[in-house]
Every structure is written in C-alpha cells, then in structure tokens.
Amino acid sequence: MTDTRNEDEHLERIWRMEEEGGGSLTLLRTHMGKDYDPLDIESLSRQGCLEVRGDEVAFTDPGRERARRLIRAHRLAELLVRDILGVPDFEAGACELEHLADTKVVDGICTLLGHPACCPHGLPIPRGDCCRAGAREVTSVVVPLTELEPGKVGRVVFLEASDEREIRLLGTSQIRPGTELRVRQRRPCYVVDTGTAAVALDEAVAATVKVLPLG
C-alpha cells in the first residue's frame, strides 16, 4: 500500500477552499503552512486529479470524486468520534480515518449514524450510496475468513481465537492483523497464501480469523 496521506491532505484542503468560494495555489500554501508540498501538487496533477494553470487550481472529475470520498469519511469520523465515542478533542483521531478506511467501512459508519447531513462543524457531509439507498441495517464489513471464495484476498483485521496457542500458531505462520491473505482452497481444509508461505487451517480456526475482503 503506498502512503497517499500527504496528497489526500492537499485534496481535502482544496475541497474546503472550494466550499468557501474557490481558491488558488497561493491561498492553499497559506492555509497549509509547512505541510504544503509542491511535489504533491505535481504528483496529483500527473495522476489526473488536479488541473493547475498558473496560480489557478481545479479538480478534474476523478480528482473531485477522490476528494469527495475523503471529506465524507473525515466528517463521518468526526461525528462518530464525538457523538458515539464521546471524545471532545476529536480532530486528532478523525483525521486518520479517511486515509485508512475503505468505502464499505465508511458506509457502515454512515448507516450506523443514520446518514447524517452535517459534520460537528456544521459542514455538509457528501452523500454516499448508502444514503441514497436509505440503508437501515449495517452489514458487517469484516467477515470470517470462511466467507472468502477461493482466489479472493482479505486483510486480517483481528483474531477471535480464545486459545492462546492458536493465536500463537497463527502468528507464527504470519496470520495476524495487517496480513493480506489469498484463499487458495477451502477443502479438505483451508489453505491460504500469506505471500511467503502457504498455511493450512481447519475450518474452525479459519472462522476465527476476521478479514476485510479486498477483492
């Protein structure tokens, strides 16, 4: 996974400038202070997210979509952290989420919170598919490894095993939070690929490995 955190911050700031009535690279530099990095702007325009003409900067369509997703996740996270978790100084925690969470996780949070329209600062939260569908139930985004079809990849989120030895055995075989697993076969027992090795697991053990499906 490449770290796009700095680029994301630039996109979010440009989105906010737009909300406030437009801006320029000069203004962006003033807003961001020492976090401003011309290399990121260059990289973003090379990726086709931004159009830069002189001091003017504007989103392309893909760039706008990417920024919209980031803002949505960020503002939902602010709500989650303040209203549900009750943390008053929510900015520190929330500003991490949008870089890490995937669309399904964000939709889950949105549904859980009842598709809120505004963040705690009163700024609008961009709508998601879940809002348009009016979803009422949160489907879990994290599933047991046993729900992945052969060939699919999932990232381990946590291990639910009650037995310490099992957790240790899993850990020894590289199956621990953060590892990406590809399911090779499900019968006669599960075989997953960790990148450096194939590991065989009983169905009972595989069910305790909770993963985020990555496709």
Place this chain on the structure above:
Amino acid sequence: MVRIVGLPNAGKSALYNALTGAYSVVANYPNTTVDPERTIRREGGVPVRYVDEPGVDGLAPESEDARLLLDRLLSERTDLLLFAADARRLESGLALLWEFLFLGIPTVLVLTGIDEAPVYGVEVEYAALSRLLGVPVAAVSSEEGRGIPELRSRVRTLLSPAGAAGTPRTGGEAASVAPSPPPEPPLPPGIRDARETVRAALAPGVRSPGAAALFLLRADPDLARAYPGAGRTAAVRTALLGLPLERLLSRGRTDWARRIVRSCARIRGRRPGSAADRLAALARHPLWGLPVLGALLLSAYFLVMYASVDLAGWMDSTLAVPAAAWVADRIASPGIRDFLVGDFGLLTLGVFNALCTVLPILAVFYLFFGIIEDSGYLPNLIVLSRTALGRIGLSGRSVLPVILGFGCKTMATLSARSIPDRKERTIAVFLIAFGIPCSAQLGLNMAILARAGTGAFLIALGFLSAAELGAGAVLNRLLPGESRGGFVLELPPFRVPDPGALLRKTGWRLARFVREALPVFAAAAVALYLADGSGILGAFRDFLAPLVSGWLGLPPSMADALILSMARHEAAAGLILGMAERGLLDRTAMVVSVTVTTLFVPCAANIVAIVKELGKRRGAAVVLAANALAITLGGALNGVLRFLGF
C-alpha cells in the same frame, strides 16, 4: 555447549549437520527432530558440544516440547545459542527469538536458507538487523555450505576465553561480535513489574532468572510448583492478577518483530503460480490429490519390486549363494556347517539375508522415501487426509504425528507429545502403533507383496487403511472426552531435493540398519538354530499352530516371524520375505502375513515410547488391544480371501 534452537522446520538440523559433520535427520516438514541430537567437535583445539534441539513455536508452559526445552536451558549449562531462522519467515523467527533473548544467554541469529531467499524476494540488511537486535547475525546456506566456515570461526571466537571476556580485538568480523548476553527486548509495562516481583522471589542461583520468572508467570500454579528453585508460588499468583498475559506477550513480541523487520528487511513475497506452487496445490486437492497419492504409492511398489526381484536377486545369486557354497565346501563338521549356512544359518538367514536381500530393497525404498520427504509432499498429504482423519476424531494437530509414523513409529510416537488433548493423544499413539508400517517395514512389505501381484498389494493397502480408520473411529466413540483444538500448519514450499543431502540421508539410514538391525538378524538366526536343535522351536510352533495355521492360515513357521517382530519389524519382514522366496507362502498367506505383522506388536523401541507418552496402564492397553485386533482381523481376512478363492 552450543544449542541450535528455532521454529519447527527452520533448518536447525541442516545447520547442525553442516556445522558438525555429524548427522541429524533432515526433512522438509516440521518436527523432524524429536529428541535433542548431540555431538562434540573441536573448534580451535577446544572441544565444543553441539546440540540440535527440537523446534518450538514458543516458550509458553502449556506446550510440552517448550517445557522440556526450557528445562534443559534452565538446568544445563549453555554457552551459546545459535538461533536458526528461515530468512523467508524472518518475522515469525524474530517473534520467537524475542522469547529466547530473555534467557540472557549469548546468542547468534543464524539466517538459514539464504540460497532460497531471492525466490521469495527477501532482502535483509544484516548489519542493521544485528544493531537493532543487539546480537550478531550470520547468514548461511547449510546445503551449499555458504557462510558455514565464517559461522564456525565466529562460534570459536565467542567461546574462547578471550572472546568471552570481551577483550577488544582488531580487524575482521570478530571485533563486532558481542560475547556478552544479549539485551532484553521490551516487555509490556504491566508484565515487566509482575515479572520483577517473581524474579525477586526466586531462589538465588537460578540460571537465567529473567526467563525463569517469565516462564513461572505464565505457568499455571500446579506447574509452577514443580519447580523447586521457583520460590513462592503465592508471589507468582499475586503478580499475575488481572493481566491478559499471553495476549499482551503475543502482541508485544509480534509488534517488536514487525518493527524490526520493517526497518531492516524487504520481503516482497513470492510470485504465486510457479510450477512448484501448482504441483503442491495438485497434491492436496480434494479430488486430484488422490490420484497423485495413488501414483506415488504404485511407483514405490514397482520400484521395490524391481529392487527385490532384480537387484536383490542378482546380489543373492552373485554374492550370497556362492559365498554359502564356498563356506559349506570348507567345513567338514555337519553341525557347524548347519549352524553357519543351514536353514537357520547365522550367515544364510542372518547376515546374507540382511545384506543381500533386505539391504538393496531398503536402499531403493529409502531413496524414494527421501525424495518424498525432502520435496515437501508430506505436509500436503496432511491437508489431503484431513477430512478422513477428522471424521475419526483426530484434529489436525494429531495428523502430523500419524503421518510421521511412516518414517519411524518410535519418533512419531514421541512427537505425539505435542498433542495437548489426552484422548486425541491416545488415539494418535494407537494408530501409529497399529496400521502404520515404519519405512523399513513398508519397503519390505512391498517386496513381499511384489511376489503376490499388484492385486495383492492393493488388497493389503485397502485392508490396512480400512482397519486403521475403523479402529480410529471406534476408539473415538469409546474413549471419553471431546476432541477439540484447531489446526494450523505452515506448508513448506515444494522443492527439488538436493541430491547430496538425499544420498547422505539414505546412506545414514542404511548404515543405521546395518548397525542396529544386522545384529538382530544374526541373533535371531542363532536363537532359531538353538531352539530348533533343542526341540523348543517345534514345541513352540505346535503350541501356536491353532492360531497361526488354524486361524490365520499360515505355515506354522510363521510363528518365528511373529515373535521376531517384537524385536524389529524389518527383521520379521526379512524372515517372511525369505519364506516367500522359498515358496512356502501362497498369495493369500503373503497378504495375511504382511497385514498381521504390520498390525501386530509394535517393536520394542515403539513400546517404550508408547509407555513414555501414555503411562504404563494406558500404554499396556494400547499394545494389547493392537495385538488382539491384529490377530482377529488377520484371521478374518484369511477367511474372506480363502472363501473368495483369491
């Protein structure tokens, strides 16, 4: 004393062999080494004792292997630990190293398998790794011998009095080594305090107090009481209160390992879809795995047929027969001639039979078996057999020992100690003793059946498999307790076996046969000669005749083989092979005798191991039940085959 430690299948035995020139069996699956292997080698004029320790996945007290290893570490002197870690599994290796660093014993991290590392996209900055860990790092390829001389000289430096005193040296690598104990890795704060409480309560003079205290903290009070140097268990319990200990430790060590790997190594992972990968997937496929297994068994069978008919036949006619004739010509006394080259001759039945008939068969079979072992096929077979064995109450943890029984039943029985559940351990030990032939017996059984045709081979194979699975299912019903426990097994990569290592292993096994089994062959011949001459043998055969001839349908002389199988199974199989060659057995008799001797009494060494793992009562019950069942099933098979006119 230098101990080689590390995870299972980390390449410890290969490292031991490369360092010492001694031999400890190497195979491409975990738990090859069950008991420590020791040898002494002179390093720079000083004798150094090397120990190849069985692999462990942690030093947690609930695992028997770990407890035994820790007992040795705490009670015996250890000057240096060579911690072997497969470069491909660096992070897992470091997570285990974390536990060993608390021992406070000077340690060298030895990265093994660096010849294979590029395949897995593994790049390690050794200097940075060494700096982060605070221990010297060596990289070796035991099979190619790369890095071995350097490691040996490093061991020499570390063990020399000057090295141990930390005298500054000039030039070369020796200057960078740290002969002092390694720094302790960080413990989670709560555990650190608890551990200090326990450490303070330890009796003075305990070796490695830091590790001992950590171990006691993790052991349940009953276990902790067994350690006389442990001080007050009350302190242990108080210190434990309210901490999710194993979870904290587990997180602590994996985080630590991950941070270190991130800052000094790049592991890109291997490209999936290589030929070896696809072959392994085929071998464990629920459908295609079966023909693969069948093809392997049949190839073994035809190879053995070749060895026993052509190779052994040739050796017999060019070596054994002329030699026996030569001896017979030169000895006038009929008594002595009979003793040496008669029906029960020391030379004919003992030495020539072992060397000219059995040895060539074993040579071919061991070579084939070695290829299977080193290729990494067996762990995939475990996956394949998982369903069948699961149905009879074996969780995946027991499958490994049972499959290892095809190598050596005694070793497999000892490795059953890794099964935590008593019911399952009993079932596994029984199944190893019962329907699984050890490799020597398997090879000879195939040779016997080769004379009865492929149909006979398939009948015996099917019958033994059915008996084994049926017995397991019945035991699962009869024994109280619920078997549980998950199964996690890392499948080693398929690889082309190294011919040198393969020949070495086969040679070692054959040498062991000559050393251990040849005397048994000779002694059996002498015992049979004496029993025959004194009339005891005839009386004994008559006594067993109702059973052997009546029930099992075998010639009365088969009683000799049944008794001999208690000493060594391959000696009994050798005797039966001789009977088959002399035309004393028809096809049914060959199938029945192979089946009965496979199921019948495990050899003496195996019985000792059974009692060691299960205790006297349960052990005796297992042995008696296996025997009674062997005779019952053998008779039934005889009845059915004769009825069908096979």
